[in-house]
Amino acid sequence: MRSLSLIAATTMREAARRKLVALAAAVGGAFLLLYGLAWDLAMRSPHNIVHAPNRAFERQGEGLFVLMGLYAANLLVATVAILAASDTLSGEIANGAMQTIVSKPVPRRVVILGKWLGFVALLTAFQGAILGGVMGIAYGFTGYAPPHIAAGCGLMWMEMTLLLTVTLLWGTRLPTLANGVLSLGLFGMAFLGGWIEQIGALTHHPKAVNVGIVASLIMPSEALWRRAAFEMQSPLMTALNLGPFVSASVPSGAMIAYAGLYTAAALGLAVFAFSRRDL
Amino acid sequence: MPNELAIEATGLRKRYGRKLALDGLSLEVRRGEAFGLLGPNGAGKSTCLKLLLGLARPTAGTARLLGRPAGDVEARRRVGFLPEHFHFYDWLSGAELLELHGRLYGMEAGQLRRRVPELLERVGLETQGKKPLREYSKGMQQRVGLAQALLHEPELVFLDEPTSGLDPLGRRLVRDVIREQRARGAAVFLNSHLLGEVEVSCDRVAFVRAGRILATRDLHAQPAGAVRVRVRAAGAPAGFWQRYGAAPAADSAPAREVELAGEGEIPKLARALVEAGAAVYEITPVAASLEEEFLRVIGPEAAEGAGA
Ligand SMILES: Nc1ncnc2c1ncn2[C@@H]1O[C@H](COP(=O)(O)OP(=O)(O)OP(=O)(O)O)[C@@H](O)[C@H]1O
Numbered sequence: 131m132r133s134l135s136l137i138a139a140t141t142m143r144e145a146a147r148r149k150l151v152a153l154a155a156a157v158g159g160a161f162l163l164l165y166g167l168a169w170d171l172a173m174r175s176p177h178n179i180v181h182a183p184n185r186a187f188e189r190q191g192e193g194l195f196v197l198m199g200l201y202a203a204n205l206l207v208a209t210v211a212i213l214a215a216s217d218t219l220s221g222e223i224a225n226g227a228m229q230t231i232v233s234k235p236v237p238r239r240v241v242i243l244g245k246w247l248g249f250v251a252l253l254t255a256f257q258g259a260i261l262g263g264v265m266g267i268a269y270g271f272t273g274y275a276p277p278h279i280a281a282g283c284g285l286m287w288m289e290m291t292l293l294l295t296v297t298l299l300w301g302t303r304l305p306t307l308a309n310g311v312l313s314l315g316l317f318g319m320a321f322l323g324g325w326i327e328q329i330g331a332l333t334h335h336p337k338a339v340n341v342g343i344v345a346s347l348i349m350p351s352e353a354l355w356r357r358a359a360f361e362m363q364s365p366l367m368t369a370l371n372l373g374p375f376v377s378a379s380v381p382s383g384a385m386i387a388y389a390g391l392y393t394a395a396a397l398g399l400a401v402f403a404f405s406r407r408d409l
Numbered sequence: 410m411p412n413e414l415a416i417e418a419t420g421l422r423k424r425y426g427r428k429l430a431l432d433g434l435s436l437e438v439r440r441g442e443a444f445g446l447l448g449p450n451g452a453g454k455s456t457c458l459k460l461l462l463g464l465a466r467p468t469a470g471t472a473r474l475l476g477r478p479a480g481d482v483e484a485r486r487r488v489g490f491l492p493e494h495f496h497f498y499d500w501l502s503g504a505e506l507l508e509l510h511g512r513l514y515g516m517e518a519g520q521l522r523r524r525v526p527e528l529l530e531r532v533g534l535e536t537q538g539k540k541p542l543r544e545y546s547k548g549m550q551q552r553v554g555l556a557q558a559l560l561h562e563p564e565l566v567f568l569d570e571p572t573s574g575l576d577p578l579g580r581r582l583v584r585d586v587i588r589e590q591r592a593r594g595a596a597v598f599l600n601s602h603l604l605g606e607v608e609v610s611c612d613r614v615a616f617v618r619a620g621r622i623l624a625t626r627d628l629h630a631q632p633a634g635a636v637r638v639r640v641r642a643a644g645a646p647a648g649f650w651q652r653y654g655a656a657p658a659a660d661s662a663p664a665r666e667v668e669l670a671g672e673g674e675i676p677k678l679a680r681a682l683v684e685a686g687a688a689v690y691e692i693t694p695v696a697a698s699l700e701e702e703f704l705r706v707i708g709p710e711a712a713e714g715a716g717a
């Protein structure tokens with residue numbers, strides 16, 4: 131227990147010392163600034179979606195604008211999760227620092243779980259700040275808050291954790307660069323698959339929908355986002371089945387459960403692979 | 410009842426793909442003993458350490474450390490290890506590195522406050538403790554690595570080529586540290602190909618080549634069998650040395666090396682010299698140097714590496 135928190139804390143300290151935290155704060159800050167600027171312009175422009183003929187329509191425009199912000203924020207968090215985690219195991223294995231750690235009286239599973247916890251904590255803080263910032267800015271301008279914030283953010287948190295865990299898993303076997311490429315590639319594939327499914331559903335192509343489902347089974351990250359978007363869109367959009375992030379084909383509860391199990395299995399596999407490998 | 414053996418390895422075998430790095434290596438190291446593993450590059454010395462520490466899994470064979478199966482977490486609690494290429498998080502300072510390692514060993518904060526400065530001083534880094542490791546030279550990193558291995562007063566210390574990158578003072582430091590560890594009662598397992606270093610530091614050495622131990626030698630034991638002695642004597646009759654197979658020398662009291670059948674022959678030689686009317690200045694047994702033995706046991710062809 132002590133070693134677990136020690137390793138988690140060391141992981142966070144590393145992120146702080148290697149300026150990862152400062153950099154993430156700068157990127158996140160810039161992102162929110164830009165988003166705020168967009169709102170400001172939108173509010174001032176006379177021809178904008180957020181100025182609809184009546185209040186109900188206006189809400190739709192606001193909701194869409196919030197989802198857009200969340201969409202970009204979610205992409206940013208996912209990329210940061212993959213990039214931040216891709217070097218942590220492979221880098222230390224390659225330079226030999228891991229040998230000194232692992233020859234201490236600490237089981238390897240504690241080493242990898244400690245790192246995982248450290249990253250989960252760091253990325254949760256980052257994600258919380260960005261998602262909170264997006265919704266806070268929108269609320270500040272319009273007083274609009276999306277529905278089901280807890281569920282939506284929870285789903286996006288699941289996506290972040292999933293990507294982090296998978297990247298750690300590859301890190302037990304692959305060198306840093308290969309790991310980054312593979313993890314980003316899987317993420318990109320799921321992303322494309324999600325859009326294919328979406329378009330397939332809108333145009334009634336069941337084959338395309340199946341392609342999307344298979345992509346989600348291979349890597350369920352995008353399914354989590356789409357479910358989050360579905361939860362957080364306004365009820366009217368849901369009823370009308372409208373909007374670009376939404377969810378002509380909504381990932382089922384089973385898919386969400388699958389994503390959770392997938393993450394747990396990836397973590398278990400990472401512990402196993404790391405415990406068995408030669409260092 | 411504590412086990413008398415610090416290390417007990419039987420039939421260790423390690424295969425990396427098609428390469429057999431260790432081929433049935435067995436060895437025993439007693440508690441409190443300094444043991445050296447000598448061998449050419451690629452002989453399997455580091456691999457042997459990795460298997461003992463549980464960093465890699467043996468393909469076959471078993472090992473025990475301090476009475477526990479190697480790879481067991483508890484077996485590592487009283488073990489210190491300086492890896493071949495010591496490298497650590499360069500964003501930590503030397504003192505922080507030692508604190509982190511101390512806590513991984515399970516040491517308490519109070520203990521660490523005492524031990525960390527003590528060890529920094531011991532390895533000659535007392536003024537560098539606050540500096541980040543990225544500003545350390547290679548030798549300074551090696552020194553913190555050494556400190557890290559000794560922090561918790563382990564009962565068994567593994568040093569894999571501890572003097573690599575060290576200046577002459579650093580090499581001397583390593584020698585002194587090994588002596589201190591033995592004085593404390595700790596066993597030391599030293600990997601090296603620097604014969605001189607091993608000769609002064611170890612009680613026993615094993616020669617490895619191609620993943621196998623070819624011979625072990627007790628550095629304190631008197632050699633059984635033939636001994637060489639260095640003799641300086643003047644005035645022995647011309648025919649005297651022929652009996653010993655040494656050539657007559659022109660010098661008045663030249664040094665000659667002669668081979669005797671056993672130690673018991675040394676006093677006999679002395680007596681014979683005196684009786685022959687010679688003036689004896691010196692009779693010294695010459696231990697075969699470790700280097701000679703290394704070359705004899707390992708063979709010159711070993712330069713190409715293990716079983717390559
Ligand atoms: N991870 C690995 N993968 C493949 N082969 C390896 C690996 N580690 C070691 N070997 C091979 O095993 C053999 C023994 O290597 P080892 O590092 O144990 O030698 P060594 O005696 O420590 O040599 P040196 O004196 O150069 O440090 C070498 O032939 C090496 O190529």
Ligand SMILES: [Mg+2]
Nearest residue numbers: 454455456493
């Ligand atoms: Mg080696």
